[in-house]
Amino acid sequence: MQFRDLKKQYQVLKPRIDAAVIQVMTDCNFISGKQVSELEHRLAEYVGVKYCVSCANGTDALELAERVYGIGEGDAIFVPDFTFFSSAETVADLGATPIFVDVDPKTFNISPAALEKAVMKVRALSGLRPRAVVTVDLFGLPADYPAIERIARENGLLIIEDGAQGFGGRIGERRACSFGDIATTSFFPAKPLGCYGDGGAVFTNDDDIAAMLRSLRVHGKSESDKYDNLRLGMNSRLDTIQAAVLDVKLTAFEEYELEQVNRAAELYSQRLAGYLEVPEIAGGFSSSWAQYTVKLPDREKRDALQKQLAAEGIPTMIYYPKCMHQQGAFASLPYGGDCPEAEQLCGRVLALPMHPYLEEAEIDFICDNIKSCL
Numbered sequence: 001m002q003f004r005d006l007k008k009q010y011q012v013l014k015p016r017i018d019a020a021v022i023q024v025m026t027d028c029n030f031i032s033g034k035q036v037s038e039l040e041h042r043l044a045e046y047v048g049v050k051y052c053v054s055c056a057n058g059t060d061a062l063e064l065a066e067r068v069y070g071i072g073e074g075d076a077i078f079v080p081d082f083t084f085f086s087s088a089e090t091v092a093d094l095g096a097t098p099i100f101v102d103v104d105p106k107t108f109n110i111s112p113a114a115l116e117k118a119v120m121k122v123r124a125l126s127g128l129r130p131r132a133v134v135t136v137d138l139f140g141l142p143a144d145y146p147a148i149e150r151i152a153r154e155n156g157l158l159i160i161e162d163g164a165q166g167f168g169g170r171i172g173e174r175r176a177c178s179f180g181d182i183a184t185t186s187f188f189p190a191k192p193l194g195c196y197g198d199g200g201a202v203f204t205n206d207d208d209i210a211a212m213l214r215s216l217r218v219h220g221k222s223e224s225d226k227y228d229n230l231r232l233g234m235n236s237r238l239d240t241i242q243a244a245v246l247d248v249k250l251t252a253f254e255e256y257e258l259e260q261v262n263r264a265a266e267l268y269s270q271r272l273a274g275y276l277e278v279p280e281i282a283g284g285f286s287s288s289w290a291q292y293t294v295k296l297p298d299r300e301k302r303d304a305l306q307k308q309l310a311a312e313g314i315p316t317m318i319y320y321p322k323c324m325h326q327q328g329a330f331a332s333l334p335y336g337g338d339c340p341e342a343e344q345l346c347g348r349v350l351a352l353p354m355h356p357y358l359e360e361a362e363i364d365f366i367c368d369n370i371k372s373c374l
């Protein structure tokens with residue numbers, strides 16, 4: 001059994017993916033082929049924004065989004081304490097100060113109440129300027145944007161949506177990667193929409209920001225001339241082969257994959273509710289199930305269950321074993337650490353196999369094993 005079965009997905013999509021990749025090799029348009037701009041149009045339309053600017057990976061997407069707004073020294077950037085390292089890494093890389101904010105243990109996402117408190121604390125105690133919040137759509141579930149948008153408005157904060165895991169999620173009719181002032185995603189193979197290598201994208205409704213992103217991703221070039229460098233930039237492009245793969249995968253995602261992961265989540269929750277804490281999705285919200293994460297009462301029980309499942313051939317993962325404020329790379333940061341919920345989660349969470357090709361019999365096997373272990 002696979003945790004995320006990319007082999008099965010390839011078997012299903014093989015004829016279309018092979019043809020798309022061979023076309024790129026036949027044309028030899030490996031960088032900036034027409035498949036890249038075609039994909040950007042499809043992605044922008046799917047999430048419901050004006051522009052998608054693709055790039056080399058989800059981490060670069062965050063850096064591009066932060067650079068385009070000039071985030072740097074003296075800026076306080078609020079980041080959930082329970083997330084993948086990139087969400088805070090790019091902030092610190094640019095010389096800004098990440099301020100870690102506790103999360104809501106029910107949604108795993110940034111807690112609006114904790115965010116409000118953290119903004120007040122930074123204003124009162126530091127010389128830093130509260131500048132932006134990086135909202136992560138963790139495990140596929142959009143953050144609480146209605147609440148966060150109000151806090152951001154009242155405090156003059158930019159919202160940077162880290163939708164690396166969120167692609168396909170929704171609040172009402174609004175799709176993930178359309179929230180905030182600017183949004184990013186990742187096409188790392190294991191994400192909800194993954195390519196066959198590294199890839200990422202930035203989403204914006206702003207004409208000037210989109211133009212600036214296109215410049216920054218190719219060495220700060222001018223609009224018309226690659227060898228006229230107006231500013232310092234990056235080398236961060238999505239290559240044409242990845243765009244060709246994503247074009248096929250986006251169709252499958254739209255046609256049935258998103259539906260299938262939601263069906264798998266529903267089957268899990270029906271079978272496991274009452275045995276351990278299953279994920280809860282608030283009314284109006286919809287997840288793309290980058291992960292299906294359950295909670296055990298404590299670390300000892302979680303670790304024991306993981307070990308017993310592994311012995312039965314059932315792979316599970318711990319996202320995340322360490323929160324941001326506990327990472328060695330951030331040991332010298334002056335603020336943060338007041339995140340008891342995030343700390344607790346690190347000891348209690350367990351992610352179960354989740355992907356669109358998971359069969360009901362496999363879910364039964366996993367759930368039966370969990371019940372007998374408990």
Ligand SMILES: *Cc1c(COP(=O)(O)O)cnc(C)c1O
Pocket residue numbers: 057058059060083084086087136162164165186187188198199200
């Ligand atoms: C995966 C991930 C990223 C980084 O994406 P890469 O494509 O691996 O660089 C950023 N933020 C979150 C929340 C992620 O899960």
